[in-house]
Amino acid sequence: xxxDKSTNSSDANPENSAENANGAGPESIxxxxxxxxxxxxxxxxxxxxxxxxxxxxxxxxxxxxxxxGAERFVKDLLPVLDNFERALSMKVTAENYPTFVxxxxxxxxxxxxxxxxxxxxxxxxxxxPFDPAVHEALSAEATDKVPPGHISRVFxxxxxxxxxxxxTGQVVVAQKLxx
Numbered sequence: 725x726x727x728d729k730s731t732n733s734s735d736a737n738p739e740n741s742a743e744n745a746n747g748a749g750p751e752s753i754x755x756x757x758x759x760x761x762x763x764x765x766x767x768x769x770x771x772x773x774x775x776x777x778x779x780x781x782x783x784x785x786x787x788x789x790x791x792x793g794a795e796r797f798v799k800d801l802l803p804v805l806d807n808f809e810r811a812l813s814m815k816v817t818a819e820n821y822p823t824f825v826x827x828x829x830x831x832x833x834x835x836x837x838x839x840x841x842x843x844x845x846x847x848x849x850x851x852x853p854f855d856p857a858v859h860e861a862l863s864a865e866a867t868d869k870v871p872p873g874h875i876s877r878v879f880x881x882x883x884x885x886x887x888x889x890x891x892t893g894q895v896v897v898a899q900k901l902x903x
Contacts, residue, residue, distance in 0.1 A: 797842050804838060807831045839883075847882040847893065849875050854897045858882050858889060864897045872900045 808831055816824050839845070847858055851870050854861065859875065859882065867876050875895045882893030 797838075800838050800841065804831060804834045807834065843886045844890070845884050847884055847889070849882060849893050849895060850878050851875060854895070859893045859895045861897045862894050864899045866899045866901045868901050870898045872898055874898050 807827070811824065811827050811831065814820070814824060836846075849859060851874060853874050862879060865876055870876050874897070875893075876898040877896040878893060879896070880891070880894035882889060883891045
């Protein structure tokens with residue numbers, strides 16, 4: 725009789741018999757949801773840790789770039805410095821003066837080539853119209869060599885790095901001659 729009661733109670737509730745047959749009772753659904761939530765939580769923590777590592781690496785790379793960014797330029801500059809030091813260590817006499825001047829001119833040419841290689845270019849300005857965005861007027865002088873408002877002399881040349889002005893030129897601006 726007890727076996728009939730247990731059979732009858734499971735037959736009376738068809739949902740229980742279907743859940744028991746599939747092994748997906750209310751407790752196992754809850755367990756599955758908890759397991760999925762735990763997996764999602766672990767995935768989130770993993771992704772957060774990955775992102776934190778990425779941020780640290782990006783900050784380190786940016787710091788290294790600022791710290792060592794000029795390394796290539798410096799490596800190219802050192803041989804030019806060596807040439808200057810050799811020139812300075814040389815005792816200049818009347819006999820070797822032309823050779824000394826030629827060596828300094830060659831070193832100057834090396835520097836200009838090095839600057840060009842690293843996208844640093846001189847901005848032509850002598851005889852050009854005065855531009856306050858590029859030039860700093862130190863004074864004005866009356867002259868007929870260049871038109872008024874144009875640059876007659878240059879004390880410090882302006883330079884650009886790529887397309888950005890990195891140093892203004894210090895110039896003298898021409899004025900009209902007084903008659």
